[in-house]
Amino acid sequence: MEKVVYDLQKMEKKLKKYLDRNRFIHTQGVMYTCASLAMVHDIELDKAQVTGLLHDCAKCIPNDKKLSICKKNRIPVSELEAENPFLLHAKLGAYLAEKKYHVSDREILSAITCHTTGKPMMSTLEKIVFVSDYIEPHRNKAPNLSQIRKMAFIDLDECVYLILRDTLHYLNNNPKTIDTTTEDAFVYYKELHDEKQEENN
Ligand code: DGI
Ligand code: FE
Numbered sequence: 001m002e003k004v005v006y007d008l009q010k011m012e013k014k015l016k017k018y019l020d021r022n023r024f025i026h027t028q029g030v031m032y033t034c035a036s037l038a039m040v041h042d043i044e045l046d047k048a049q050v051t052g053l054l055h056d057c058a059k060c061i062p063n064d065k066k067l068s069i070c071k072k073n074r075i076p077v078s079e080l081e082a083e084n085p086f087l088l089h090a091k092l093g094a095y096l097a098e099k100k101y102h103v104s105d106r107e108i109l110s111a112i113t114c115h116t117t118g119k120p121m122m123s124t125l126e127k128i129v130f131v132s133d134y135i136e137p138h139r140n141k142a143p144n145l146s147q148i149r150k151m152a153f154i155d156l157d158e159c160v161y162l163i164l165r166d167t168l169h170y171l172n173n174n175p176k177t178i179d180t181t182t183e184d185a186f187v188y189y190k191e192l193h194d195e196k197q198e199e200n201n
């Protein structure tokens with residue numbers, strides 16, 4: 001396949017118009033964290049950066065508009081997503097990345113789609129974006145961040161496990177809002193974690 005050349009500066013300039021200041025700063029943090037992780041885990045830097053840059057491109061669309069854009073374009077909305085429309089920013093982000101930012105790379109689009117919930121058996125790019133979103137330098141509220149940040153550069157699967165574990169712990173305050181994909185992802189990465197524990201014993 002011919003190599004696609006991305007104009008990151010142009011994309012960034014356009015994106016800036018659609019995000020509030022804090023979201024834009026977070027996005028830049030995710031983009032550079034994706035680049036750093038791509039260096040360690042052997043992924044093309046520009047692909048990782050484009051994914052990081054666009055992952056939250058639909059985040060600042062009001063919730064009712066998220067729902068109406070999905071409806072208009074026949075993007076399926078689950079019952080849980082209808083009740084928690086913020087979850088839609090991930091798949092809507094992939095949709096806009098394709099339609100408005102002209103990204104056709106399926107690996108990039110699927111990494112944007114699963115950046116909030118994760119999923120079982122993620123590709124390296126999917127894991128990099130999922131992890132970068134959680135550890136980028138401006139994030140400071142989650143527990144265990146220094147351990148999780150370090151793990152991102154050592155073992156991505158273990159890092160995904162730690163993030164899902166802490167996320168589900170937090171979401172358990174409101175268990176009805178948990179997406180089955182988040183749970184499925186946790187079960188999968190916990191299994192990998194448990195296998196490693198056994199090997200070490
Ligand atoms: O968009 P960001 O804030 O940068 O990050 P994100 O897209 O990862 O969203 C983070 C939030 O998503 C965080 O508060 C945990 C939450 N989340 C992850 N999985 C689920 C979820 N929220 C609900 N309701 N259900 C889930 O399955
Ligand atoms: Fe997000």
Ligand code: FE
Pocket residue numbers: 026030055056133
């Ligand atoms: Fe984000």
